Amino acid sequence: VCKLTYSENNPDIVYITTEDKKSIGVDKVREMSKDVYIKPFSAERKVYIIEDGMALTDEAQNAMLKILEEPQEYAVFIIIISSSARLPLIFFLGKVILMEFTTSYDITSIFSTATS
Secondary structure: OHHHHHOOOOOOEEEEOOOOOOOEOHHHHHHHHHHOOOOOOOOOOEEEEEOOHHHEOHHHHHHHHHHHHOOOOOEEEEEOOOOHHHOHHHHHHOOOOOOOOOOHHHHHHHHHHHHO
16 A cells, blocks of 8 residues: 555555646546545555645636535545635534645655554
8 A cells, every 4th residue: 555655556545636737626626526426445444545636616616615525435535735715614624734844855755654
């Protein structure tokens, strides 16, 4: 599982990125909402990591609300943002854990500790 995760090939960890665009559009979130109903392949949970939550368009945020209002018990969403002011409704519906990182190493070390 760790090797799959480090190579970003773990089917139970889904990365949502801008993919060379300036924003994450509603189509990406709709894709994710379909995938949420597919149970995890090899883990207890399925994790969705939105690497730049600030890039979510307003339409994409609205589509996220639908997913968060009726979450699957095995789904975990990690939305990385620099300001909670941009996503107030998502913060209202989700369980929020605030973390401050100074380097990408900080983030990597937390995830490696959690998966070992």
